[in-house]
Amino acid sequence: MSVQYKYYPTKKATIISAPFSGGQPKGGVELGPEFILKSGFEKQINDLGWETKLDFPLDGTDFENAKTDDKDSFGVKNTAIVNDCNKRISSAVLNSLKDGRLPVTVGGDHSIGTGTLLAALQHNPDTCILWIDAHADINSPKTSDSGNLHGCPVSFLMGIDKESYPPEFDWIPSGILKSNRIAYIGLRDVDDGEKKILRENNIPAFSMYHIDKYGIGKVVDMALDKINPDRNLPIHVSYDVDAIDPSFVPATGTRVEGGLTLREGLFIVEEIAQTGLLNSLDIVETNPSLAEHDGHILDTVSAACAIGRCALGQTLL
Secondary structure, three states, X not given: OOOOOOOOOOOEEEEEEEOOOOOOOXXXXXXXXXXXXXXXXXXXXXXXXXEEEEEOOOOOOOHHHHOOOOEOOOOOEOHHHHHHHHHHHXXXXXXXXXXXXXXXXXXXXXXXXXXXXXXXXXXXXXXEEEEEOOOXXXXXXXXXXXXOHXXXXXXXXXXXXXXXXXXXXXXXXXXXXXXXXXXXXXXXXXXXXXXXXXXXXXXXXXXXXXXHHHOHHHHHHHHHHHHOOOOOOOEEEEEEHHHEOOOOXXXXXXXXXXXXXXXXXXXXXXXXXXXXXXXXXXXXXXOHHHOXXXXXXXXXXXXXXXXXXXXXXXXXX
């Protein structure tokens, strides 16, 4: 069964490499894009009928050596490099969208979500966001206990606790992301401050409890009913591989037991593909350095590639 893409009838895509680890303390996640590309990801997408090109907007940077444990007045780390990275990634995603090419951004840690979501929303303010993750990543610098900015990308776009934002982030339009345009699937490790933010902003959030209770198919429908009820708006999927249980994706930075099965994880993007409304995609948080052996790397990279293939039209029949 062939998938038709409303916004990409000629099936052109840009694979954007985002080898960045500055949003969190563990080294190795910057290697994720290299391992995914070396595994043949681009050819896999080509085999689905997509014409692709590669973009490396972070080339020429030395973010790894610029990482520090120093914190700003609100306790967050690496504000300058996270800001610079997001500007570069956002520009690359926006250029891809303007060129009529579906941007597939391969990370790297999830702090790059600020840039990818911003570009999607600048290109079309009605874009709906599906955030697939074990974590809500909606802490503000004010509510973050860790100071790691991979836990804050959504808050910057929503304008939550804006007084706590690093001054470098002034270029991000506050409130460009509305609470009725984002839904979460797969949550199972949410900070108390984030729970409060989700409740106060009435953001649709579907945890593993909901998936256990209703099944993954119903949950995807429920999420889309909340943010895209008429199924007529573009969808951006931001997919952290740690949404899937670590028994399937062990080489990731913040492992939480009790996650999606691999089939449930792939069903989500298969179902979004079937809507024909996919407009942009992130696949983040593959960290080969955290594998205990080569099999862990293979499993995690294979899952990341499968997420991309299913989002771009691979079907079981």
